Amino acid sequence: MANKSFAINKTPHVAEIGDDLKLEFEPEVMGDEFMDAYQLLRDTQRQSGVDLDDLSGVDGTDLRKVTRAVRVFLGGLMLPESAALMLRLDVVVDGGTVVESLNDLDAALARAEELEGARVVDGLRLPDRVLLELVTWVIELYSGGQRPPTQSVGSSTASRPAGTRGTGTSRSGGSTRVRGR
Known part of the structure; x- marks a missing residue:
């Protein structure tokens, strides 16, 4: 019979920002809670049409909604005192x-x-860059280092393999003998 032990984190994760600010996050978050919070963030982003990787030309109102959704996502994973600061x-x-x-x-x-x-x-005034870095860090913490899956409608189609397959004959034009045939 085999035994395996699994550790449960009991110490909060701490994001240190600058010299004085420390934001505390839940030691563990259940998968469904994390996925629900992440999906809400993705839905808000999708509805506003804002790409968090390219904020050029984004309407201020839409950007404010997405930034707020980022803060709500992060605040939902924080300990109460840090969440109150993030959401105020x-x-x-x-x-x-x-x-x-x-x-x-x-x-x-x-x-x-x-x-x-x-x-x-x-x-809590923070540069957008820091908020996005916090999102990336939190995703790594609670999802095992991989971005959680999103709905298939939000996924792009797979890229074609590099290069093209040729249909022409080889330059030698001849066949190569294979030993044993």
């Missing part, structure tokens, strides 16, 4: 004074419309 949206007025902090993008945008000169900013 600040409604700010003149000179950056915070009027209110919310977690819902639509509610924050509605609140900003009520106030003259107000706008919505992320409570």
